[in-house]
Amino acid sequence: MNCYCGSLKNYSDCCEIAHKDSKQAITAEQLMRSRYSAFVLADGAYLMRTHHASTRPINNKKAIVKWAKSVQWLKLEIIETSKGQQKDTHGTVTFNAYFYDQGEMDVIHEKSAFVKENHAWYYVGFAQD
Template sequence: MNCPCGSQETYANCCKKAHQNIAHAKTAEQLMRSRYSAFVLADGDYLMASHHSKTRQPKEKKAIVNWAKSLQWIKLDVLETTKGLEKDSEGTVTFNAYFYENGKVDCIHEKSAFLKENNLWMYLGLSK
């Protein structure tokens, strides 16, 4: 199966590696792509594990999984990445995530902030 993140790799050679061991996400963009794939797969455990401890809301896991399952995910477009490389400690990724909901196409446009925690990339939240 092709990876949901749009990398043109198979899922096994792409986001599955991060889903099994978050250390495989070497950049903020790789983590963001793996999180998108986790939404497509409704993998709440990974979504919580890849969320920075300062902003993680474990009580929201069930609602996030239910929401993710209620959509038909279409594709991810990464628009811009600022910093977020292996040597960096912070970065942002701007993206569009397209999905079907209630019979129509919609899009999440977000500039996400990422921060390293224990030397691992983590999703912090919306960038300011």
Template structure:
């Protein structure tokens, strides 16, 4: 199957690697892409695992996220900008747009996400939603 984060690449050589071993994620952008794919695939356990421990959603929030992720049709991910977030950094940001269809209407999440290494691996901290 094609990877949800990039239809030009197979899932098996892209986000599946991160989903199988989160420690293999080398950059903040790679983590962002793997999180988008996890939303598409409703892989909520991975979303929890890739969230920083200080901002990780509760079990009730996790159920809501899963229900919503399954209720929409994901269309595409567009990476707009990255700052830092390389293998040698400890923090980074990724600005993206994630397009989806909900109740026959197109929606978009436009966010500048913050990432930070925790215990040597990339994690999602939070994001600032943009209009």
């Protein structure tokens, strides 16, 4: 089975590696993909762990997991990445995440900001244009 993030790799050779050790996501895009897969799997612990401490919604973990389980995830589409490579400390990833919610198809369109600290990438939130 291909990974939930849309790569042609098996989950065990793709996002599962980052789910076991988030430092294995060596680019912002890899972290974005692994976070999408974590939403598909409703892995709230990973989503919290990879959300930067300055913006982490600690009190919303249960609500995030509940919502992630309530929708049917369809696909992730990466539109653009800016910086966020292995040697960078900041980057952005613009994406669409498609899902069904109560029989209706919906999409999350976001330009996400990421920061790298102590050799690990973290999701910060919406990127400022």
